């Protein structure tokens with residue numbers, strides 16, 4: 001029950017943050033399906049409070065469970081799910097179950113629903129004050145009750161111990177499952193009681209076979225529990241019995257190492273020995289919509305070279321279910337998505353080199369990243385073997401005899417003969433280029449009969465990674 005139900009030959013999730021439903025449908029058909037992505041985490045589906053300067057986090061202040069947001073209408077959402085499933089790309093909804101909005105004068109939502117937030121009245125659900133915890137501020141992360149039963153930055157806190165509230169949340173999620181959704185990101189799960197969440201999960205429908213899921217497939221649930229391994233009262237270990245958990249320590253350690261604060265050689269035992277949750281319980285990532293704004297230690301597209309190295313490592317390593325972030329460019333941390341003068345989100349423009357414009361970064365369209373998704377598909381089912389390192393920041397490893405990857409984060413060249421575990425032949429390095437029309441557009445690597453090859457990554461190379469696999473062999 002912790003299986004994302006990706007289609008065979010598809011792997012890795014991409015978070016198309018703030019994309020509109022129609023644009024996601026097109027991206028599934030034109031790019032994500034053909035490139036073998038497994039699924040898309042979409043922005044929240046439920047109607048949200050309209051906040052005057054349209055900060056990105058207005059979508060995390062629900063007003064109702066009506067499927068009307070700046071990403072599109074109910075019909076557009078249903079159409080997107082069908083079109084993506086048809087090309088083997090799953091949809092995961094970002095579900096906000098913990099709270100409704102904060103206080104706002106004359107509050108109205110993206111679907112024009114009204115609410116009297118000061119009296120905790122949300123008639124479009126309906127919720128009244130009795131369905132919420134008595135307003136108190138979350139001000140003590142060493143008190144598990146305070147963290148669950150009080151308000152996160154003034155957001156009105158629902159009481160999920162009530163049958164009435166549970167059923168509203170279950171109905172919302174089951175309606176999404178019934179139109180073909182594969183699962184959910186559970187926002188702010190740390191702020192809800194695991195027991196209540198498990199009751200809610202137990203009432204969710206099986207996935208729809210007419211959308212290509214196997215019979216009796218359970219929705220894939222991945223819970224946001226921000227726990228970097230510190231000493232807070234609430235821990236990620238409370239949440240991984242019945243569903244997956246988003247592994248923040250994974251993100252923290254990767255950024256820490258690729259920023260040069262820890263040697264890559266220590267990744268030889270990357271996994272539970274680092275205090276991570278079990279691989280099958282972990283949704284893993286490098287950055288997310290919040291950490292890229294709020295956590296200066298976390299790598300983002302703004303640190304391009306070492307960011308790509310961290311993402312390549314995540315995709316090359318078998319641990320967890322990886323999620324690639326796809327961002328819009330931002331200068332200030334509250335800034336919302338690219339939009340026109342009337343507050344409508346702009347569609348990404350696709351340039352002739354297949355990259356995005358119009359303020360959209362589209363990391364998922366960077367060659368080094370989508371080629372590593374393909375690498376991950378190709379080596380699926382193999383383990384890490386033949387680990388090599390130089391005692392510092394040059395590492396390499398095989399994935400079975402299907403793939404080989406090398407990293408150079410030292411301030412001097414990597415230039416040595418290494419075992420690649422691959423059959424003899426010529427391979428295209430899928431970081432510096434691709435295999436296109438029978439030729440390598442980047443480096444070519446010659447693997448000898450004994451499986452060894454000359455591996456070169458100069459310190460000043462565009463990318464500090466080299467990757468070859470049996471799907472990119474001349």
Ligand SMILES: O=C(NCCCOc1c(-c2ccc(O)c(O)c2)oc2cc(O)cc(O)c2c1=O)[C@@H]1CCCN1C(=O)/C=C/c1ccc(O)c(O)c1
Nearest residue numbers: 057060061096152153155187188190191224226227290294
């Ligand atoms: O300064 C801010 N927030 C105070 C810091 C607390 O951060 C928040 C956390 C949060 C932060 C750290 C934790 O350890 C933790 O357990 C929770 O989770 C949220 C989840 C939501 O659905 C909506 C929110 O407004 C928040 C939030 O404000 C700005 C202004 C309001 C929104 N916001 C933000 O910074 C919004 C952040 C945000 C929004 C959505 C998310 O899914 C998220 O993880 C963070």
Ligand SMILES: [Ca+2]
Nearest residue numbers: 148157191192
């Ligand atoms: Ca709560």
